[in-house]
Amino acid sequence: xxxxxLPGFLLRRGVKAAIVVLAIVVCNFFLIHAAxxxxxxxxxGQSGAADERFLAQLREQFGLDKPLYVQLWIYLKGVLTxxxxxxxxxxxxxxxLIADRLPATLLLTGAAFVLAVGAGVTLGTLAARRVGSWxxxxxxxxxxxxxxxxLFWVGLMLxxxxxxxxxxxxxxxxxxxxxxxxxxxxxxxxxKHLILPAATLGLFYLAVYARLTRATMLEVADQDFxxxxxxxxxxxxxxxxRHVLRNALLPVITFAGIQAGQLIxxxxxxxxxxxxxxxxxxxxxxxxxxxYAVLLGVFFCTSVMVVLFNLVTDLLYAVVDPRVEVxx
Amino acid sequence: MMDFWRRFSRNRGxxxxxxxxxxxxxxxxxxxxxxxxxxxDMATAPFVPPGEEGxxxxxxxxxxxxxAGIAHGSRISLMVGAVSTVxxxxxxxxxxxxxxxxxxxxxxxxxxxxxxxxxxPSFVFAILLVAIFTPTITSVVFAIAVVSWPPxxxxxxxxxxxxxxxxxxxxxxxxxxxxxxxxxxxILPNALSPIVVLSSxxxxxxxxxxxxxxxxxxxxxxxMTWGFLIGSGRSVIRIAWWMSVFPGLAxxxxxxxxxxxxxxxxxxxxxxxxxxxxxxx
Numbered sequence: 285x286x287x288x289x290l291p292g293f294l295l296r297r298g299v300k301a302a303i304v305v306l307a308i309v310v311c312n313f314f315l316i317h318a319a320x321x322x323x324x325x326x327x328x329g330q331s332g333a334a335d336e337r338f339l340a341q342l343r344e345q346f347g348l349d350k351p352l353y354v355q356l357w358i359y360l361k362g363v364l365t366x367x368x369x370x371x372x373x374x375x376x377x378x379x380x381l382i383a384d385r386l387p388a389t390l391l392l393t394g395a396a397f398v399l400a401v402g403a404g405v406t407l408g409t410l411a412a413r414r415v416g417s418w419x420x421x422x423x424x425x426x427x428x429x430x431x432x433x434x435l436f437w438v439g440l441m442l443x444x445x446x447x448x449x450x451x452x453x454x455x456x457x458x459x460x461x462x463x464x465x466x467x468x469x470x471x472x473x474x475x476k477h478l479i480l481p482a483a484t485l486g487l488f489y490l491a492v493y494a495r496l497t498r499a500t501m502l503e504v505a506d507q508d509f510x511x512x513x514x515x516x517x518x519x520x521x522x523x524x525x526r527h528v529l530r531n532a533l534l535p536v537i538t539f540a541g542i543q544a545g546q547l548i549x550x551x552x553x554x555x556x557x558x559x560x561x562x563x564x565x566x567x568x569x570x571x572x573x574x575x576y577a578v579l580l581g582v583f584f585c586t587s588v589m590v591v592l593f594n595l596v597t598d599l600l601y602a603v604v605d606p607r608v609e610v611x612x
Numbered sequence: 613m614m615d616f617w618r619r620f621s622r623n624r625g626x627x628x629x630x631x632x633x634x635x636x637x638x639x640x641x642x643x644x645x646x647x648x649x650x651x652x653d654m655a656t657a658p659f660v661p662p663g664e665e666g667x668x669x670x671x672x673x674x675x676x677x678x679x680a681g682i683a684h685g686s687r688i689s690l691m692v693g694a695v696s697t698v699x700x701x702x703x704x705x706x707x708x709x710x711x712x713x714x715x716x717x718x719x720x721x722x723x724x725x726x727x728x729x730x731x732x733p734s735f736v737f738a739i740l741l742v743a744i745f746t747p748t749i750t751s752v753v754f755a756i757a758v759v760s761w762p763p764x765x766x767x768x769x770x771x772x773x774x775x776x777x778x779x780x781x782x783x784x785x786x787x788x789x790x791x792x793x794x795x796x797x798x799i800l801p802n803a804l805s806p807i808v809v810l811s812s813x814x815x816x817x818x819x820x821x822x823x824x825x826x827x828x829x830x831x832x833x834x835x836m837t838w839g840f841l842i843g844s845g846r847s848v849i850r851i852a853w854w855m856s857v858f859p860g861l862a863x864x865x866x867x868x869x870x871x872x873x874x875x876x877x878x879x880x881x882x883x884x885x886x887x888x889x890x891x892x893x
Binding site: 304307308315318319428429431432433434435436437440441443444448542545546548549550552553556557567568571572574576579580582583586587590591594 | 728730731732733734735736737739740741743744745816820823824827828829830839842845846849850853856857860863864867868871
């Protein structure tokens with residue numbers, strides 16, 4: 285794409301993303317109203333005494349006596365200023381809770397993503413170069429296994445094997461409890477805790493990316509420009525890297541965008557299994573306490589993360605592939 | 613039919629998958645004969661390892677038989693898989709059919725709607741729905757259907773787009789058939805094979821989704837499920853590994869069988885595609 289057309293493209297995508305976020309907010313608002321018990325009676329229940337007058341006063345205080353569209357407007361304004369509501373169980377604003385946990389989740393999903401793409405593309409490339417080789421069989425086995433295995437169960441089995449039986453790696457948390465570590469030791473400690481959760485989350489997508497890379501590489505390898513490159517006498521390694529792999533990676537980028545939401549959903553399960561202190565674990569705790577405000581906040585934040593990630597992949601795609609259509 | 617079976621059985625994995633699936637069905641059907649009594653009842657001492665005291669797969673923290681739990685749980689898993697797939701198909705096929713047949717701005721609107729559901733993190737949304745509408749078997753099925761329909765709608769739309777301008781549809785239109793009857797009796801039967809292949813995969817993913825929800829404690833509290841068994845074994849994994857290993861294997865075997873059958877169906881129903889893939893697949 286010509287660089288001069290980039291701002292317009294960005295603007296259109298930005299507007300589209302904004303509409304999606306807006307729809308999520310509206311969806312959230314109606315889910316709050318579908319939740320059992322209106323917020324006023326929940327607060328009243330927690331403060332102990334609750335007569336009708338106190339309830340009415342609470343409703344007025346929180347604007348619950350206003351018509352639905354006014355409430356929706358108030359809610360929208362709140363979300364735009366990052367006011368995601370208040371967790372009455374923990375007595376902390378929801379956004380503070382989430383912001384506190386966000387780095388841990390980003391670290392986990394980021395590590396899993398890098399593992400999945402890195403190892404997946406490598407395996408897929410090897411498999412495509414020699415159809416029917418060992419890399420091919422590994423991909424088939426991994427894919428068949430991980431398509432059929434519940435993510436949380438993989439996590440538990442890794443705990444059983446590496447923490448309980450072999451005692452190699454820690455099975456829960458993000459850092460060793462009760463030890464003060466500094467500098468490089470602290471980083472290594474977190475790294476050790478990261479291995480099992482990231483592997484659990486990454487292994488499934490590794491198979492997906494490996495399969496995709498293999499398929500697209502085989503497709504591209506058949507095309508004329510690759511034959512031309514070979515006929516010109518370009519060394520085989522360079523043909524694979526510069527001609528085939530580069531073109532085969534485009535669908536991988538698209539797919540990464542589509543998968544972002546599932547990666548985050550998976551992190552809820554993985555964080556629950558490994559007691560990883562991220563927003564997934566936060567969601568699980570909120571689930572047990574039926575703390576709907578926090579649950580809705582987590583849903584909103586994860587959705588926004590997916591939308592942002594999709595924007596980045598769109599942009600990346602447009603920059604990497606000059607042929608891409610900028611319309612729509 | 614014979615032709616179908618010949619093509620299906622050429623894929624050896626699919627035949628194995630079908631055999632495993634029939635076995636799972638048998639266990640589900642005969643669960644109360646194999647393990648009479650409620651799976652919630654105490655059968656022996658807590659934490660009996662597999663193979664001891666007549667417990668094939670060991671007992672859990674309350675002395676319940678893990679094997680009985682798995683056998684009774686298979687009913688719920690298969691049922692949830694089947695019912696939520698039917699619900700998913702209802703939503704996905706109707707929206708896809710409308711989108712593909714009517715076209716124009718309706719198509720645009722439906723596709724935007726589909727994209728929205730594909731963008732939001734579906735598992736988080738499913739958790740939210742079940743939590744808010746309180747965990748019952750109905751809300752679990754509902755939540756699974758709400759987050760699973762977009763791929764169905766896309767496939768059905770694509771089929772309808774390519775079929776609606778074909779001659780037999782034009783003929784039906786000229787004959788003055790109503791739109792609804794054209795969609796149901798002319799186009800839909802011709803679009804059936806990708807839907808069939810997709811549904812076998814939908815059952816598999818619904819079983820996985822249900823197990824994940826009940827693992828998080830969002831299952832129906834009155835029903836024994838595989839995910840619940842794994843969830844209750846999680847905190848005692850250091851003492852009783854069998855509590856989480858065996859139910860997980862049950863899920864793995866069932867879902868693997870369904871995926872294999874799905875691949876076989878795809879080979880049998882799309883012979884052209886199967887030949888293209890050649891021996892490598």
